[in-house]
Amino acid sequence: MKKYYIFKRLLHATTTKFNNNLLTPLKLYNLRVEQGKLKDDKYQRKIISSLSTLHEKLSHYTPPEIETPTIDSLKPKIGISKIFNSFFGNNGEQSKVNEEELLTVDNEVKGVYLYGDVGCGKTMLMDLFYKTVPPNLAKSRLHFHQFMQNLHKRSHTLKIQYGGDVDVIPILASEIAQSSTVLCFDEFQVTDVADAMLLRRLMTLLLSPNYGVILFATSNRAPDDLYLNGIQRVSFIPCIKLIKKQTRVIYLNSPTDYRKVPKPISSVYYHPKPGVKWNSKINQANCKKHVEQWYDYFNQTNKNQEILQNFTLEVWGRKLKVPKCSPNKVAQFTFHELCGVPMAAGDYLTLASHFQSFIITDIPYLSLDVRDQVRRFITFLDAVYDSHDRLAVTAVTNFQDLFVEPEDLKKDNYKLYKHQDKTGVENTFEDDELVLKHGFDKKIAKKAAMFADDEEKFAFARALSRLSQMSTTEWIENVKDE
Incomplete structure (x- = not known):
């Protein structure tokens, strides 16, 4: 059916029914340890035993046949106001009964919900599992933010096609289940009320035996901490209970922070040496040389193709x-072209899915006065990191020192006033949650204090951590497949 393939294409994920059926997660882990690609970690090895158990069950799993519901069956037989309520999981007593029935029946195979701090290896373990999913099952692996973007887009398309009074969630669920029996989400988090309510109804269908989807999710938060303090959170509680019921919840408490394991640093991030002015001839010449060298390197297998100007997606x-x-x-x-204009997560996800490498030039000092630009840059970095794309930049200084107080910044954003000695006791950030709970550096926690919201602080700190990882030779040399 045409709409099924449209949604499948929008996922921007590796979705396939074919894989190497000889490998189990444990065998692949052992192989990579032998090859020196992974460090043997006893905490990760314990979790791999659980992944191998799931792998074995999936080898004998036959998903149910999924039929796309007819449009007539999804049209309202009640007033418009109740249809609005149905979107938010409150479609009268019948809806409550149906939801309760789905919550009481177990899937025969349980998925995995793997959570832990940044840098402990959750994504690596999920990728290990994903590569060994038995070949008889269709699978998708997506960053959760990307999945929600695609979901909202498809929902919008369906409502335009069939009318706004049609309940499109069963269509969405059937399309997802038809394309992916095993659904892997990286960075599972819920911060938006519209996402929370849509996700509640969708997951209730997908994880039921009628649809038979098996969930593997990684997250920085335990299930009970999802959508914490969110609007209408009580309406999201059934989704949390369902996730806990239909997955094995595992906490990865490895003491090793793999962000901090020393790796060779490449020269992808250029900034002038102390005392060299940004607008000086020598610095501009160095910037030009840096950009040309990395563009040629990133494009080395594509040099016969013409370089395009003002290309459109x-x-x-x-x-x-x-x-x-x-x-x-x-x-x-340029930084302004990427973050100084109104762009959203969907734009950055599209870029990340279309290119292997990015060069961002002329990154200035950043402060609270340009918070929107900082947020866009973080969103872009998340998209690039999750797609395992490569990044080279020219910036006024290193990323650790890029974020400054507004009063320290001169007009052109490439110069600072001389810092005056500040009096009084300064916060050392030793007791900051980012340091104690998530293991970030105190300097990163200090920079993150520019944000008032805890989610933004975490996203900012994670971005700085990821920038460090993306500068390593290991990252640069392991380019993603096209």
Whole structure:
């Protein structure tokens, strides 16, 4: 059916029914340890035994046949106001009964919900499992933010196609279940009320025996901490209970922070040496040389193709301009072109899915006065990191020192006033939650204090941590497949 393939394409994920059926998660882990690609970690090894158990059950699992519901069956037989309520999981007594029935029946195979701090190896373990999913099952692996973007887009398309009074969630559930029996989510988190209510109804269907989807999710939060303090959170509690019921919840408490394991540092991030002014001839010449060298390196298998100017991609029916690129290989933006104009997560996800590498030039000092630009940059970095794309930049200083107080910043954003000695007792951030709970550096926690919201603080700190990882030779040399 046409709409099924549309949604499948929108997932931007590796979805396949074929894989190496000889490998189990444990065998693949042992192989990579022998090859020196992974460090043997006893905490991770314990979890791999659980993954192997799930792998064995999936080898004998036959998912149910999923039929797409008819449009007539989804049209309202009640008033419009109640249809609105149905979207938020309150579609009268019948809906409550149906939901309760689905929550009381177990899937024959339980998925995995793996949570722990940043840097403990959750994503690596999920990727290990994903590569060994038995070949008889269709699978998808997505960053959760990307999944929700695609979900909202498909929902919008269906409502335009069939009318706003049609309950599209059963259609969405059937399309997902038809394309993916095993659904892997990285960075599972819920912060938006619309996401929370949509997700509640969708997951109730997907994880029921009628749809038979097996969930593998990684998260920085335990299930009971999802959507904490969110609007209408009480309506999301059934989704949390369902996740706990239909997955094995595992806490990865490895004492090793793999972000801090020493790795060779490449020269992808250029900034002038102390005392060299940004606008000086020598610095501008160095920037130009740095950009040209990395563009050539990122584009080395594509050099015969013409470099395009003002190339366009389509996002949600509108045009997204790429100032300079070699399609599928490398795209180049100034910081202002990337973050100084209104762009959303969908734009950055589209870029990350279309290119392997990015060059971002002219990154200035950043402060609270340009918070929107900082947020966009973080969103872009998340998209690039999750797609395992590569990044080279020219910036006014290193990323650790890029974020400054507004009063320290001169007008052109590439100069600072001389710092005056500050009096009084300064916060050392030794007791900050980012340091104690998540293991971030105190300097990162200090920079993150510019944000008032805990989720933004965490996202900012994680971005700085990921930038460090993305600068390693290991990251640069292991380019993602096209």
